[in-house]
Amino acid sequence: MRRWNGWGEESVFQKVNPIAFEYLQAHVGLAKTSHSLTFDELIALVPSSRLTQHELLACCDMTCDAKDRALHAVGQSLPDWIGLRMGLIERFPDAVAYPKSAQEIRTLLDLASEHDIRLIPYGGGTSVVGHLTVPDSLQPVVTVDMRRMNQLLHFDPMEQLATFEAGISGPEIEDCLQARGYTLGHYPQSFEYSTLGGWVATRSAGQYSLGYGRMDSLFVGGRLETPAGSFVLKPIPASAAGPDLRQTVLGSEGRLGIITECTVKVSRLPKQERVHAAFFKDAETALTAVRELAQADLHMTMIRLSLAAETETTLALASHQKVLSFVKLGLSLWGVKDQKCLLLYGVAGSTDAVSQGLLSARRIIKQQGGIFVGQKFGEEWKKARFQSPYLRNTLWEAGYAIDTLETSVIWSKVKTTIAAIEDALKNAARLQQEQVHVFTHVSHVYAVGSSIYTTYVFRLADTADATLARWQTLKSAASQAIVEQGGTISHQHGVGLDHRPYLEVEKGELWLQMLRAVAKTVDPKGLMNPGKLME
Structure with a gap:
């Protein structure tokens, strides 16, 4: 069964070794656990629906059940988590619809237009930027769960x-x-x-x-x-x-x-798929290698570079500490020490294409002093690549919050933008007399530039409002740094509510006017997901 107040399945628990907690305490400080709402306490917050006697309920297997409405009230952003865990959800949908066909959706839209009902499309509920937040509306709001349309x-x-x-x-x-x-x-x-x-x-x-x-x-x-x-x-x-x-x-x-x-x-389907790993002595040589790989057109499936802080954090969280100690010792003999960066790179295709791709990639990596460590790191990453979000559950229960943000810039701005984002987060935490642990990787690369994906960990405050304010200060500082560096406010997560204040800087007012005009044409009453993407 899927968790109602966190990530993933209830049966899956991401363990953290004691060394990792010591590492986190050294970088962020000792945290205090906070009370989390029970599901019954959350249900008690759900108000009466404004649609209990409405003819709309006959459409799309719609329900006003408090449980369904609570489970569809938010997504997976940090404000969503604060709301679920600490009872800070202000609004819930009045009903949840479960359409099974495009015709049912057409009927729902027609009835919503007739009765002035607001609609929020809902897929997997995984939005991390506020796409699913229920608007402050005088009219009823229906969340439309699409998961029965899966053919x-x-x-x-x-x-x-x-x-x-x-x-x-x-x-x-x-x-x-x-x-x-x-x-x-x-x-x-x-x-x-x-x-x-x-x-x-x-x-x-x-x-x-x-x-x-x-x-x-x-x-x-x-x-x-x-x-x-x-x-x-x-x-x-x-x-x-x-x-x-x-x-x-x-x-x-x-x-x-x-x-x-x-x-x-x-x-x-490719005949073969392989993910290899290499270490570099510092970010300078690593980023140069990544840029050359991206521009070499080697038909690679992935290039993922963890910079020094993320590499150190990844190794600290790993369970096989004895094995890693030998790896670190071997790397140090090659001059790869405290500033080491871990590169994962993948190739897929025919057996010949994979062999040729890996050979060409190896040549570029070697030119920048990369040290090859084979497939083991790549295999471990593939095995656990969808498990890392579960860490959010474990750390929250220990008193820590994790959030991420991402952007992309041209190659000449990658290093300065990374530094600007990380400095902004650290300075914002310092102003709150707090510490924040920040680490970055680049995982989507292009011939002209790269994405930047930054993770930050900080302590939960004593109250929901204080925790939300702490996050808002950090998020705002990092977002401002991104727009000042000329980066996109979102490389892959979308705009939602959290990134909306920064969209005009990136796109310009004329672009927003054009988008509003399109929305006015297809949705003249403003029924669809109000407040997201643009005002």
């Missing part, structure tokens, strides 16, 4: 296209495709729970996007049901007939309507 509608190996209903999850997609010898190859951190429609709506990137492409390039067509009518995107290979209207659906975050089906490009 493969069409597959054609000649075209290498597959059309799915939008509520299908990552594992369900791969089960359908791999049984036919194909893969989508899209593996975001939330892969186990997030949905295809959610990936399109947030312009998702996956762990293997270097090889298979981001959702921007995988999504070739589909259907969007809007309050004003149906919007169908045909899967055409290329077109010069005006602007690409797929871009109005990609990244739309539920503001324009509900995505009901998606046509995506698929790939044949």
Whole structure:
């Protein structure tokens, strides 16, 4: 059963070795555990629905049950966690709908327009930037859970296209495709729970996007049901007939309507897939190697570089400390010591292509002084790559909060932007007379630049309000640093509520006016996911 107040399955617990807790206490300080609400206490916060006698309830298996409404009130952002764990949720949806077809969604939209009902599309509930927050609305709000729409509608190996209903999850997609010898190859951190429609709506990137492409390039067509009518995107290979209207659906975050089906490009399953690892003595040589790998067009599936603080943290959290002590000793003999950075890189394809790709990558890595350590680190990463979010549960229960933020910049700004983000977080914590542990990796690289993914850990405060204020100070400082460096406010998580204040700096007021005009056209009453992406 899935956790109601944290990440993942209740049966899965991420253990942390005592050395790791000592490491964390040294960097952040000794934390105090706080009381977490029980589910019954959360249910007691749910007010009466404004839709209990409404004709809308006959649509889409809709329910006003307090349990369903509580489970659909928030996502997985840190403010969401504070709300769930500490009782700071201000609003709940009035009902939850479970549509099973595009026709049911069409009926729901028509009734919502007639009765002025607000709608929040809900996929896997994994948003970390506030996409699912219930607006402060005088009108009733219905959350639309898409997960019953999870079927493969069409597959054609000649075209290498597959059309799915939008509520299908990552594992369900791969089960359908791999049984036919194909893969989508899209593996975001939330892969186990997030949905295809959610990936399109947030312009998702996956762990293997270097090889298979981001959702921007995988999504070739589909259907969007809007309050004003149906919007169908045909899967055409290329077109010069005006602007690409797929871009109005990609990244739309539920503001324009509900995505009901998606046509995506698929790939044949690779004959071989390997992830290798290397260490570098410092960030300078490591980043140079990563840039050269990205620009060499080696058809790699992934390049993931943990900078020094993340490498140190990863090794501290590892369970095989005795083995790691020998690894560290061996690396030190090669001059790779305190500032060491861990690179994971993957190649997939035919046996010859994998061998050639690894050989070419090895040549570039060696030129920058990289020390190869084989496949063991890569195998361990693959085995646990969807397990790291469970660490949030363990650390919260010990009194610590974890949050992440991400951006992307051109290569000439990567080092300065990393430093600006990390300094901003540390300075913001210092102003609160607190400490924060900050570490960064780059995991999505391009010929022209790279993503930057920063994690920070801090102590929970004594109250919910104080903890939320502590997070807001840290998040704001880091976000301001990103926009000052010219980075995007979101490389892969979307805008939601948390990033909305910074969007105009990146896009400009004219762009926002254009987007508002599109929203006004397809949703004249402003029923769809109010307040997200833009005011």
